[in-house]
Amino acid sequence: MHGSDRPGEHAPASPGRANGGAISVGRITHQDVPEICALYKRVWDSPTSAGVPSELVKSWQPTPLEFTSWMEGVTYFAARRDGKLLGVVGCEVSRGNCHLVHLAVDPEARRKGIATALVAAGVEWARHANAGEVWADALAQFPAAVALFKHLGFSECGVLHRHEWNEDVRLFERTL
């Protein structure tokens, strides 16, 4: 099977927006791991992490070895523009649903549709896996994530209180 026959793979997931070429989204390979870890480091070393407990920030900046273990049972997609890796999301399909995990976009590349393209790839992957719904969680204090999921048609379906290092986590779902 050609890579392009697989859902989400090498997909021109979105026509892209201003500032550069189109966004392409594809499944990651082991060769992408160092670049992905560098992206997570950039994201969580940036002001994005202001007010986030240090334990969480540390846990979201995996080493290549740690990221390799994240990949077990999780399908990751990366978004690139002009060859540069600008965003990542994981899709964990289990018990008929698809959990989007570790979604992050380069702070320099936000509001250009990259997360939208990544979530679209995740939804496509979930459909391919016959999942009944896609769901996601985000720290309550992340307004961008909340706005993103609502913008993409997810419903807010609950809150886990003091769930991660005492931080509230909001839950979002979209049935397929």
Ligand SMILES: CC(C)(COP(=O)(O)OP(=O)(O)OC[C@H]1O[C@@H](n2cnc3c(N)ncnc32)[C@H](O)[C@@H]1OP(=O)(O)O)[C@@H](O)C(=O)NCCC(=O)NCCS
């Ligand atoms: C949340 C995040 C993934 C969004 O990525 P992005 O590529 O900037 O999102 P998009 O450009 O696809 O945004 C699509 C829509 O979502 C909403 N949105 C996204 N970011 C927003 C923000 N900061 N404020 C308000 N609305 C926002 C808007 O409706 C936006 O459409 P518009 O730009 O036409 O107004 C990014 O801010 C990020 O990496 N944050 C840190 C990590 C994080 O919160 N991950 C999520 C779960 S833990």
